[in-house]
Amino acid sequence: MAQMAPAEPALGVRRPALSPSRASDFKQCPLLYRFRAVDRLPELPTKAQLRGTLVHSVLERLFALPQPERLPERAKALLEPAWSELSADRPDWTALFDAEEPADVREWLTGAEKLLDAYFSLEDPRRLDPEACELHVEIELDSGVRLRGYVDRLDVAPTGELRVVDYKTGTAPREIGEAKALFQMKFYAVVLWRLRGAVPRQLKLMYLTDGQSLAYTPDEPELRRFERTLEAIWQAIMRAGRTGDFRPSPSRLCDWCAHQALCPSFGGTPPEYPGWPDPDPGAETPLDRAD
Incomplete structure (x- = not known):
C-alpha cells in the first residue's frame, strides 16, 4: 500500500514551511532536523547564544531611535532593559547565571558591549535609514514550497536596490559558519526576489565577534539554482516525513550538538517517531535568528 503524504493542516493553521535554520539543519543532518522540527526536543541555550539574541534585540531597538541618537553609549544603555524584557518569562535562560553572583551577569553583559563596539566600528547607524529590522518574510513558490524567515535588516537605496544585512555573533568554526551564513542569506535573497521582483544588490554579513564584514552579490541565475536546491531539500524532508527515516549525518558539527545521547552515531x-508535526515544522526561534 502506498504511503500517505503528510496531511495539509486545517483552515486557519499555518502551513508547514521551510525556514533557513531548519533547511540548514536538514542539509547538515536529517536527524538533527527531526529532533528540532518534529520531536521539538528542548535545547538549553548557551550564554553565547543568549548574548547573540540580546545584541540582535538591542540593534533592532537602536534603529527604532531617531538617527542622531544612535550612539554607542545609547546602545549600551539598552542592554539591561532588553535583557530584562527578553528573560522575563524564560527561567531556563536566567538559570544559566549564578543568582548569588551579580558579577556573573555583569561580565556577560560586558561581552555584549564588546559586540556592540565591534558593530559601531563597522558602520555608523546615524547614516542609515533601514526599511525594516527583524522583517518577517514569507512566500510560496510555484512548486508549492513555502519559505519563511526573519531578515535582520533590510536596507533600500533611494534608487530601489536592496541590501540584506545579517549580524553574526556566534563562535562556530569560521569556514563552516560562513557556509551556513551564505546559505541563510541566499535563502532570504530568493524570498525577497520572489516577493519584490528584484534580486538584492548585496548580501552583507557583519561578524561582530571580530569586527569584520563580508559582502556578496548574487545574480538571478544563481538564485534560480538555489531555489531548486531549496525545493529539493523540502522534497527530501517530505519523503523522510512520510516514513520517519531521518538519518544522522556525522560531521565536525556533532561536537556542538545537544542531542548526542539520542543519536545512533x-x-x-x-525517541519513537511521533509522525509529521502539525502545523509548523519550519518555525524559527530567536536563538536561531541570533546564530
Missing part, C-alpha cells in the same frame, strides 16, 4: 536511540 553515538550509541543512542532516538
